[in-house]
Amino acid sequence: xxxxxxxxxxxxxxxxxxxxxxxxxxxxxxxxxxxxxxxxxxxxxxxxxxxxxxxxxxxxxxxxxxxxxxxxxxxxxxxxxxxxxxxxxxxxxxxxxxxxxxxxxxxxxxxxxxxxxxxxxxxxxxxxxxxxxxxxxxxxxxxxxxxxxxxxxxxxxxxxxxxxxxxxxxxxxxxx
Amino acid sequence: xxxxxxxxxxxxxxxxxxxxxxxxxxxxxxxxxxxxxxxxxxxxxxxxxxxxxxxxxxxxxxxxxxxxxxxxxxxxxxxxxxxxxxxxxxxxxxxxxxxxxxxxxxxxxxxxxxxxxxxxxxxxxxxxxxxxxxxxxxxxxxxxxxxxxxxxxxxxxxxxxxxxxxxxxxxxxxxxxxxxxxxxxxxxxxxxxxxxxxxxxxxxxxxxxxxxxxxxxxxxxxxxxxxxxxxxxxxxxxxxxxxxxxxxxxxxxxxxxxxxxxxxxxxxxxxxxxxxxxxxxxxxxxxxxxxxxxxxxxxxxxxxxxxxxxxxx
Numbered sequence: 306x307x308x309x310x311x312x313x314x315x316x317x318x319x320x321x322x323x324x325x326x327x328x329x330x331x332x333x334x335x336x337x338x339x340x341x342x343x344x345x346x347x348x349x350x351x352x353x354x355x356x357x358x359x360x361x362x363x364x365x366x367x368x369x370x371x372x373x374x375x376x377x378x379x380x381x382x383x384x385x386x387x388x389x390x391x392x393x394x395x396x397x398x399x400x401x402x403x404x405x406x407x408x409x410x411x412x413x414x415x416x417x418x419x420x421x422x423x424x425x426x427x428x429x430x431x432x433x434x435x436x437x438x439x440x441x442x443x444x445x446x447x448x449x450x451x452x453x454x455x456x457x458x459x460x461x462x463x464x465x466x467x468x469x470x471x472x473x474x475x476x477x478x479x480x481x
Numbered sequence: 482x483x484x485x486x487x488x489x490x491x492x493x494x495x496x497x498x499x500x501x502x503x504x505x506x507x508x509x510x511x512x513x514x515x516x517x518x519x520x521x522x523x524x525x526x527x528x529x530x531x532x533x534x535x536x537x538x539x540x541x542x543x544x545x546x547x548x549x550x551x552x553x554x555x556x557x558x559x560x561x562x563x564x565x566x567x568x569x570x571x572x573x574x575x576x577x578x579x580x581x582x583x584x585x586x587x588x589x590x591x592x593x594x595x596x597x598x599x600x601x602x603x604x605x606x607x608x609x610x611x612x613x614x615x616x617x618x619x620x621x622x623x624x625x626x627x628x629x630x631x632x633x634x635x636x637x638x639x640x641x642x643x644x645x646x647x648x649x650x651x652x653x654x655x656x657x658x659x660x661x662x663x664x665x666x667x668x669x670x671x672x673x674x675x676x677x678x679x680x681x682x683x684x685x686x687x688x689x690x691x692x693x694x695x696x697x698x699x700x701x702x703x704x705x706x707x708x709x710x711x712x713x714x715x716x717x718x719x720x721x722x723x724x725x726x727x728x729x730x731x732x733x734x735x736x737x738x739x740x741x742x743x744x745x746x747x748x749x750x751x752x753x754x755x756x757x758x759x760x761x762x763x764x765x766x767x768x769x770x771x772x773x774x775x776x777x778x779x780x781x782x783x784x785x786x787x788x789x790x791x792x793x794x
Contacts, residue, residue: 370513373525373555373785388486388506389513389785425522 310477318453323355335402337365342390344408347470367394374418399427408466410436413447488786492604492611495620496661510782528557531588535561538594548591551780583607610787618652625658627779631772635744640667645697648707650674655748660686673697677718694729701739705746706756732758744768
């Protein structure tokens, strides 16, 4: 069991990614953030706060629940089934640059489901992906545009991302 | 927040089989499902490739359409059968019909039947998940769940509320399912109806019975009116429609006895001027149309949770 990212390093990673978002997109006019539930949502809000601090402009932020788009309904998997939560995207995504935000990028299946879900809401001009941790082992041709930390893991290991908003503290732990 | 993430049973036969945590899970999932209905594309791929049969052996408009809409919003393939034009009208028994349909391997069967226990019967003989859409005078679980969702939306809770249920208690599966659900969730239930239409055993369900509608409505947070079937009027149960309305109908005057922010519910279809005055049905306290809208969300939640079922039994 090892803590691979503490609160300080997490804050620095998020700040760095906010700068990268600005640099790459030359302004925020059409940008909107969509966090994947559960832990992508507070991360998206933190990125939005960083962007606000850097530019003074407000970036719309939404929450996406991908439970209804999963491809593993009825398949055995480890851990408890997630309870479906509300999707809250109160702005039009048409013609917008959507930045999807998630905590861990692993097989890519969650992102696949998120892309399907998002496209049911409209036609964004482009979709980019931000992940706090990229632990490898992709099963689909998906990559992140912004990565907080590349984390080499084995499939047997478990990565826990903990956030103040949900878990009471900020850290990333690798177990096993 | 619900403390469980799946249901314990493969079927939804009644509220009797659900525990409070499962009820909470269905309601919470329904809140999320409701959002799907507000999207530009009101459809998610969750049940793609699943086959659902809707067997309605008893006439029904809103429940059948509500289930169909819920199934379509989840992308399931649906088949419908109503009694007229089916082999049921040619004398086939329910068991034989079920065996025949089972051979077509549906994943779920939604059944409404005039016989109490019909859904339980199918559950014993079929591999598919069975959803009870109303069986005789026994249960109508999705109605109670959608009522609970509607109450919770308006009141923020179920526990501690005072709920009056007024009407034909003897023939009402809506009463049974609601009484079971509301008492499980900690609400107080007072049932009121003419003496000829009060079944025995209501106190055993934790329900207080009165024959005076004013007493039932007094201080109620929720007043739920039950449909009185016209055919019972001409029979032995009730002398006349007018007398029923005078003694048991919900009027704006009677409603003044309820809590100041009370809501009025009706499972439909309504008999205006029989159990409910038009001014009440159309007034600001009426949540009758919310009930219809919530019906789709609750049924989506139930279909989803049963499809996800992976346990035993």
